[in-house]
Amino acid sequence: MSSPHIDEIRRLKAELASAKQTIDRVGQGLNQLELQMGQQSPAPPRQPVTGPVAAPTPAAPTPVAQAVPVMRPQLPPPTQPPSALVAWWQRESTIVRVLGIAGAIVTLIGLVLLLVLAVQQNWFTPTLRVVLGTALSVGLVALAWRLRATERRAGRSGGSAVALAATGHAGLYLVVLAITQLYHWVSTPVGLALAGVVAIAGIATAVKWQSEQMAIIQVVAIGLLAFPLAQSPGLAAAFVVIMAVGLAPAHLRTWPRLGVVNFVTAGFVLLTATSAFGTRPHEALLLTVVCAAFYLAGIGFSVADARRRRATASGVVAAIASGLPWLAVAWDHGTATAVVLLLVAVVIGFAAFVLTPRDRTDGDGFGWATMVTPTLAVLVLVTRLPGSWDYPAATLLAAATVFVLVAGVLRAEPVAGAGAVLSATGLLSLLPLLLSSFSRDDMADQPWVPVLVTGLLAAVWAGSALWTVSRLARMQSARSASLVLAVLLGLLGLMLASVATGVGVGRSIGDEDAGFTSGHAIGTIVWMLAAAILLVRGLKRAEHADLGVKLALGLAAVAVAKLFLYDLAALDGIWRGAAFVVVGLLLLGLGIGYAKALERAKAAADGVTPRPPSALHGPPGSSPKPR
Structure with missing residues (x-):
C-alpha cells in the first residue's frame, strides 16, 4: 500500500475518533438534562404486579453492577406534520396574505375616491385635506409597525403588516402628488425630493422587516408615480434612475427578485421617456445623460454580481434592461451623434465582457447578457449609416x-x-x-x-x-x-x-452582356475548382474525410446542374463552350483522382503497399522485377 493511502486511512481514523468523542459528550449532556427534568417532574405511579411469580433458582451469588434508573419525562404525543397537499385556502399564511393585499388595494382605492370627491365637492379646505390625508397615512404606517410587533411576539409572519404599511406609504405618495401638482404648494424638484424621502422610509421599513415584498411595492410605486409627479420625461427618468441606483446594494446582497423588478421598472420608465424625445428637444441632453448613467449603473451592477458569484437573474436583467434606453435615445439623435453613441455602447459591452473575471464553469450568463446591447447597437448602426439601406x-x-x-x-x-x-x-x-x-x-x-x-x-x-x-x-x-x-x-x-466583376469589365469595354455571361461562366468554373480542392483535401486527410468527399461530390453535382439548367440557356458564344470544356476536364480529373484514392484505400485494407511504376519495371534496358 502506498504512502498516500496510509495517510488517508490515518486521517479518517482520527476524524472517526473525534466524532466518537463528540457523540459521547452529547449523550452525557442529554442524560444529565433528562435527570434534571425527571427530578423536577413527579414520577408516574407504579402499577402493582399481580399473578403468581416463579421462585428464582438459587445460584452462586455474582456481584453485578446495578444500573442507575433513568426517569424519563412524559413527552406530549408527536403531532402530525401538515400535509403538503393541503388546499391553499386552508393555509394560514396564504389566507392572511391574500386578505391583506386585498384590503390594502381596497383601502387605497377608497383614499383616492375620497380625495377626488373632496376636490370635486369642495369639502374642507386644501390644507385640511392634506392634513387629514397625512394623518391617515401616518396612522396606517404606525398601525403596521404595531401589528408587526404583535406578529413577531406570536411567532407569525403574515402579510397584514406589509399590506398596511404599503397602503400608508401609498397615501403619503398621494399627499406629495397633491401638494406638488394639484395645489402647487411646492416646486417639482421639492416634490420629487419628498417622494424620495417616502420611498427611503419604505425601503428602510422593508430592510428592518426583511420583507422583499415591501421593497418591491416601493419600487413599483416609484415607477407609477414618476410621470404624474414630475410632469417632465427628463425629471421622471432622472428620479427613477436615482432610486434604482440607490437600491442596487440591497438586491445585490439578499434580494435578487427586487433587482429584476427594479431594473425592469426603471428601464420601462426610461423607454417611455425617450418616446417624448422629439416633442421636447430641450430635454434631449438630460435624457441622454440619464440613459448613459443608467447603462453604466446596470453594467456596473452586473459586473459586481458576476464577480461575487455566478451570474444571477438580477445581474442578467440589469445588463440587458439598462442598455435598451441607451439604444432608444441614440436612435432619436442625429446621424453623427447616433453613430458615436452606438459605438460607445459596443465598446462598453466588450470592455465589460473582456475585463470581468468570473466563474464560467456552468455557462457564462453574464457574457451572454453583456453581448445583447452591442449586438443590437450594431443592428441599429446599420440603419443609421449613410447609404447602408441600399446595401x-x-x-x-x-x-x-x-x-x-x-x-x-x-x-x-x-x-x-x-x-x-x-x-x-x-x-x-x-x-x-x-x-x-x-x-x-x-x-x-x-x-x-x-x-x-x-x-x-x-x-x-x-x-x-x-x-x-x-x-x-x-x-x-x-x-x-x-x-x-x-x-x-x-x-x-x-x-x-x-458576376459583378464581369459586369464591371463589360461596362468598361462597352459590352455588358459579354461581361455578364463571362462572370457566370467563371463562377461555375470556380465551383468546380472548389469541388476538386475539397476532394483532394478530403482524400488526403483522415479527419473529416467522409464529409469532405461528400461535400465535394455534392458541389460538383450542383455545378453540373447549374451548367445545364442555367448556363446552357443564359450563356452564349465562347463562354458557354469554355465553361463546358473546363467543367468536363475537371470532372475527368475528379474521377481519376477518386479512382486512385479508392485503389490506395483497398490496398491499405489488404495490407499491400502499392508501388510506383518505376519500382515494377526498373531502369530502362533491364528486365522487369518479378512480383
Whole structure:
C-alpha cells in the first residue's frame, strides 16, 4: 500500500475518533438534562404486579453492577406534520396574505375616491385635506409597525403588516402628488425630493422587516408615480434612475427578485421617456445623460454580481434592461451623434465582457447578457449609416466578420452568438442580391462595385466562420454543419463577385452582356475548382474525410446542374463552350483522382503497399522485377 493511502486511512481514523468523542459528550449532556427534568417532574405511579411469580433458582451469588434508573419525562404525543397537499385556502399564511393585499388595494382605492370627491365637492379646505390625508397615512404606517410587533411576539409572519404599511406609504405618495401638482404648494424638484424621502422610509421599513415584498411595492410605486409627479420625461427618468441606483446594494446582497423588478421598472420608465424625445428637444441632453448613467449603473451592477458569484437573474436583467434606453435615445439623435453613441455602447459591452473575471464553469450568463446591447447597437448602426439601406448586406457581413474573428481570438461563445445573429441578418439581406445576380436586367441596374464588395465579404465571412468554429470547443458537434454552410455561402459570394466583376469589365469595354455571361461562366468554373480542392483535401486527410468527399461530390453535382439548367440557356458564344470544356476536364480529373484514392484505400485494407511504376519495371534496358 502506498504512502498516500496510509495517510488517508490515518486521517479518517482520527476524524472517526473525534466524532466518537463528540457523540459521547452529547449523550452525557442529554442524560444529565433528562435527570434534571425527571427530578423536577413527579414520577408516574407504579402499577402493582399481580399473578403468581416463579421462585428464582438459587445460584452462586455474582456481584453485578446495578444500573442507575433513568426517569424519563412524559413527552406530549408527536403531532402530525401538515400535509403538503393541503388546499391553499386552508393555509394560514396564504389566507392572511391574500386578505391583506386585498384590503390594502381596497383601502387605497377608497383614499383616492375620497380625495377626488373632496376636490370635486369642495369639502374642507386644501390644507385640511392634506392634513387629514397625512394623518391617515401616518396612522396606517404606525398601525403596521404595531401589528408587526404583535406578529413577531406570536411567532407569525403574515402579510397584514406589509399590506398596511404599503397602503400608508401609498397615501403619503398621494399627499406629495397633491401638494406638488394639484395645489402647487411646492416646486417639482421639492416634490420629487419628498417622494424620495417616502420611498427611503419604505425601503428602510422593508430592510428592518426583511420583507422583499415591501421593497418591491416601493419600487413599483416609484415607477407609477414618476410621470404624474414630475410632469417632465427628463425629471421622471432622472428620479427613477436615482432610486434604482440607490437600491442596487440591497438586491445585490439578499434580494435578487427586487433587482429584476427594479431594473425592469426603471428601464420601462426610461423607454417611455425617450418616446417624448422629439416633442421636447430641450430635454434631449438630460435624457441622454440619464440613459448613459443608467447603462453604466446596470453594467456596473452586473459586473459586481458576476464577480461575487455566478451570474444571477438580477445581474442578467440589469445588463440587458439598462442598455435598451441607451439604444432608444441614440436612435432619436442625429446621424453623427447616433453613430458615436452606438459605438460607445459596443465598446462598453466588450470592455465589460473582456475585463470581468468570473466563474464560467456552468455557462457564462453574464457574457451572454453583456453581448445583447452591442449586438443590437450594431443592428441599429446599420440603419443609421449613410447609404447602408441600399446595401445592408455588406455592412452586416463586415460587422459579423469582426464579431466572428473576435470570438475565435477570445474563444468566447457569447461573442460567437452575437456574430451568429449578425451573420443571419446579413445573409438574409444577401438573398435578394443573389437572386438578382441571375438576371441580366437586374444586374444592369446595379452598381457593380458594391455588389463585388458584398460578394467578397461573404467569402471572407465564410473563412472566418470556419476558423472560429474550429477554435470553439463546445461547437465541435456542429462543425460539420458549419463547414457545409460556410462553404456553400462562401462559394455563392465568390459567384456574386465574379458576376459583378464581369459586369464591371463589360461596362468598361462597352459590352455588358459579354461581361455578364463571362462572370457566370467563371463562377461555375470556380465551383468546380472548389469541388476538386475539397476532394483532394478530403482524400488526403483522415479527419473529416467522409464529409469532405461528400461535400465535394455534392458541389460538383450542383455545378453540373447549374451548367445545364442555367448556363446552357443564359450563356452564349465562347463562354458557354469554355465553361463546358473546363467543367468536363475537371470532372475527368475528379474521377481519376477518386479512382486512385479508392485503389490506395483497398490496398491499405489488404495490407499491400502499392508501388510506383518505376519500382515494377526498373531502369530502362533491364528486365522487369518479378512480383
